């Protein structure tokens with residue numbers, strides 16, 4: 001498959017902005033209208049805040065490549081994975097003409113980003129066990145379907161999608177299949193990231209916002225064929241990855257053992273919460289979770305949600321999503337927070353149902 005043929009012709013033709021730091025990054029730098037004297041904020045953990053960051057994100061991509069065992073040429077860092085979702089739509093979907101396939105229920109930003117970019121959405125429901133219905137999904141595509149978003153583990157259902165189903169879509173779809181692995185660290189065996197070297201139309205998104213505990217730093221990344229990465233670099237904002245964030249990400253990648261400890265702690269807590277919840281009257285179903293959150297269905301979910309909110313416990317009401325009537329989603333918190341949640345949930349179910 002020729003990726004360039006899938007991209008919008010104006011993007012293929014685009015002459016990208018040539019930023020000062022992409023042309024030169026050393027010497028007497030009088031080219032970018034920076035403040036050469038210094039920055040008003042000094043002694044911050046990162047130096048040279050008066051200078052623009054590297055537009056090619058070279059140091060971070062190389063470090064990330066070592067962590068993932070992928071060439072850095074196959075990687076791009078975005079301002080969260082939300083930025084990458086938007087960039088993919090802007091590259092591949094001609095506004096007012098093309099569409100993206102979204103497999104529901106899933107993360108809401110795919111649709112919002114399509115709406116922003118005037119790309120139509122073709123929604124296909126997952127099967128009853130929240131897996132992909134491969135024939136139905138493939139047959140929803142038409143000549144203008146350029147992108148497909150899959151989320152594994154899926155938010156808000158929590159489960160991994162079957163790898164073989166994902167790869168069947170990659171082989172059968174004449175467009176880009178974007179697999180969002182925001183929660184993959186909680187069950188890494190389900191990842192398809194290494195397959196990006198085998199399939200040019202498979203792209204995998206990940207983030208430092210979840211397992212790594214860096215939601216505030218805003219960094220997500222894309223692993224993809226070099227042709228897709230080149231298109232992304234053509235249209236991204238010149239200096240999207242700031243010096244503070246890249247410094248933090250490089251440090252984080254030296255601390256992957258700590259991330260693994262967080263993952264084990266969260267997974268253990270998740271099992272404990274599921275076990276306790278299973279014994280509560282009024283809990284109708286707890287869905288399998290390969291992520292750091294739990295989706296459950298309960299009686300009177302509207303009122304349970306409101307009751308918890310009144311007690312200061314904020315979870316997500318997902319009951320308006322397709323297939324999720326009566327469903328709420330809680331993120332695994334600290335042990336103390338989880339205990340407060342369980343107690344309040346027990347009270348809510350006793351008082352309301």
Ligand SMILES: Cc1ncc(COP(=O)(O)O)c(C=O)c1O
Nearest residue numbers: 080081082107155182207209220
């Ligand atoms: C599935 C999924 N993808 C992407 C994101 C956004 O991640 P980021 O913080 O990297 O923008 C989220 C955030 O909740 C998510 O659930």
